[in-house]
Amino acid sequence: MKILIQHNQDESDISGVLRYIKAIVIGLKLREFEVRIVATRIYNFNYYVENILWADIVHLNSNNLAFALLAKLLGKKIIIKYHYPIYETTHFHYQKMTFTEQIKSEIIDSIPKANYPLIYKIYPIVRWARLCKRLATAAIADRHIAASKILSKCCVLPWKVETIYNPIEIPNDFKPKRLIDLSSPYTFLFAGRTHNDKGVDLLIKATRLLLEQRQDFQVSIIGEGRDLELFKNLASELDVLSHVNFFGKLSHEEVLKRIRNALALVYPSRWEEPVAYTVIEASSLQTCSIVSKMGVLPEVASPNSLFFENEDVKTLTNHLNYCLDNPEEVIERGLEARKYVAQKFTLKNSVNRLLAYC
Numbered sequence: 001m002k003i004l005i006q007h008n009q010d011e012s013d014i015s016g017v018l019r020y021i022k023a024i025v026i027g028l029k030l031r032e033f034e035v036r037i038v039a040t041r042i043y044n045f046n047y048y049v050e051n052i053l054w055a056d057i058v059h060l061n062s063n064n065l066a067f068a069l070l071a072k073l074l075g076k077k078i079i080i081k082y083h084y085p086i087y088e089t090t091h092f093h094y095q096k097m098t099f100t101e102q103i104k105s106e107i108i109d110s111i112p113k114a115n116y117p118l119i120y121k122i123y124p125i126v127r128w129a130r131l132c133k134r135l136a137t138a139a140i141a142d143r144h145i146a147a148s149k150i151l152s153k154c155c156v157l158p159w160k161v162e163t164i165y166n167p168i169e170i171p172n173d174f175k176p177k178r179l180i181d182l183s184s185p186y187t188f189l190f191a192g193r194t195h196n197d198k199g200v201d202l203l204i205k206a207t208r209l210l211l212e213q214r215q216d217f218q219v220s221i222i223g224e225g226r227d228l229e230l231f232k233n234l235a236s237e238l239d240v241l242s243h244v245n246f247f248g249k250l251s252h253e254e255v256l257k258r259i260r261n262a263l264a265l266v267y268p269s270r271w272e273e274p275v276a277y278t279v280i281e282a283s284s285l286q287t288c289s290i291v292s293k294m295g296v297l298p299e300v301a302s303p304n305s306l307f308f309e310n311e312d313v314k315t316l317t318n319h320l321n322y323c324l325d326n327p328e329e330v331i332e333r334g335l336e337a338r339k340y341v342a343q344k345f346t347l348k349n350s351v352n353r354l355l356a357y358c
Contacts, residue, residue, distance in 0.1 A: 001358060002034045004055035004076075008041050008062040016147070016277035017061050017083050019252075020166040027167070027351035040064050052076055057358050063137045072140050079357050080141040081164065082155055084274055086134050088127065090154045092197070092271045094295070102156040106131065143357045148296040151274040162357070165300075166277050167350040168284045170342045177286040177331050182263055186324055187218045188290075189262040191255050191278050194225035199268035199292060201234055202313055206268075208238040209317040217324055219244045220262070222255055260285045263330060264323050267291045270310055276300050280345055283337035288330045290319045300345075302337035 005025065009017050021037065028035045038051050040062070048070060052058060058071040060080040071078055085091055089105045097105065110124040135157075138144065144161040146152040152161040192198050200221060207219050221231065221244065228246070235244045250258070259265055265282040266289075267273075273295035280300050282289050290306040291297040298307065306322070308315040323330045 002036075002054060002056045003028060003059055003358065004051050004057070005035060005037045005059045006040055006061060006064065006067055007037070008064060009039065010041060011039065016166055016275045019277055019281075020081075020083075020147070021061065023167045023169060023347055024350060024354065026169075027347045028354075031351065031355070033355075038067075040067050049074070059354075060137070060141065063134045065133050065137045065140075068137045068140045077143075078141045079143040079145065079354070080138065082144070082146040082151055082161070082274075085151065085154045085272065086138070087131070087154070087156065090156075090272060094150065094154055094272050096153070097156055099156055099158050145354075145357065147275045148299055150272065150296045150299060154272065154274070162353070164350050164353045165345050166275060166280065167347040168280050168341055168345045169347060170284055170338070174286075174338075177260070177334060179327055179331065181261065182327065182331075183218075183258075183261040185216050185218055186263040186327060187220055187258075187261065188264055188266050188320060188323070189220045189222065189258060190266050190268075191222040191259065192267070194221065194223045194228040194231055196227045196230075197269065197271035198225075199270045200227070200231050202268040202270070202292075202311065202316060203266050204231060204235050204238060204240060204244060205313045206317040206320060207235075207240045207244055209313065210320050211240060211243060213321060214324065215243075217243065217263075217320070219266075220247060220258060221245065222247045222250055222258065224249045256281065256285065259287050262287055263327060264306075264320075265289045266316075266320075267297060268308075268316060269294050269297065271295065273297050279305075280341050283334070283341040286331070286334040286338045288323070288333040288337060290316065290323070300341075302333075302340040304333040304336040304340070306333075 007017055009015050025035050052071050052074050058076045058078045089109045110127055112121045144159050145164045146161050149163050152163050155161045235241050259282050265287050267279055269292050276296050279289050289301050291301045292310050293307050294310050306319040
């Protein structure tokens with residue numbers, strides 16, 4: 001069987017999509033399947049045709065309608081995997097709805113207020129064009145899968161959407177983490193897009209509260225995004241820049257190294273997080289996670305993780321303080337998290353499920 005895997009990511013991106021593809025390609029090749037990858041961020045029609053004609057199955061990892069139409073016209077079966085929500089109304093709050101109810105919700109939500117500026121009155125046209133493109137791509141596909149159970153539910157399509165988790169590779173030569181391996185002072189780390197929906201501001205506010213109790217820690221924020229300067233300004237206003245470090249975009253290898261050396265990963269998302277692959281990676285490195293109860297986070301985080309309600313800065317601060325008081329227990333929680341992901345997010349399971357749909 002020849003499988004063509006499509007994505008629209010930049011090869012330099014640190015994204016869950018690329019990490020899923022890298023892992024799944026390894027698994028498929030171990031089974032002696034032929035695999036090719038096409039990045040559709042750069043348009044090349046002849047290259048697309050050549051690879052689609054070669055393939056038996058086309059595995060989409062984005063809502064690329066033109067590529068899907070071309071594959072269908074050339075007689076190929078299509079499996080699409082959803083890595084992000086289809087609807088804007090499920091971005092922050094998931095509610096169980098029928099397809100008709102979901103579309104109605106989108107219509108109501110897209111209607112601009114009378115006093116909105118002109119640009120906001122025009123935006124619904126763009127929003128609906130994007131949604132129509134997503135739904136048209138979905139209609140063309142033969143099989144539908146999503147990166148998590150919560151994302152499968154959020155898709156709300158007339159067709160069944162199954163779940164295939166993004167697998168994680170667990171090194172065979174893993175050495176248990178020790179206190180001596182942790183950075184000094186103990187560090188809490190966030191890695192991801194520096195957007196407001198990721199809740200980075202909540203971590204900065206928790207840092208301010210924690211500084212009123214102790215000084216023996218650091219916070220590392222890794223990543224780029226549209227709200228990075230806002231977060232830097234907030235850190236300055238709260239006078240926490242002595243304990244909060246913004247590292248910007250780092251290589252994937254460097255990010256993993258810093259996660260390994262951190263006392264805990266903090267993922268305070270305020271939106272319905274669809275994948276949270278960074279949390280899975282942290283667990284594989286025996287690093288405990290502190291996460292909000294949003295989206296996929298309760299689903300992928302180990303039961304030994306520390307949880308807090310959305311926007312609850314006080315409880316987040318208490319968790320940070322608890323980790324500093326009990327570093328050896330936090331390391332043990334990380335070890336249990338590693339066992340959890342090693343069982344639940346195996347490459348073998350993901351490949352088996354994908355091949356079943358193929």
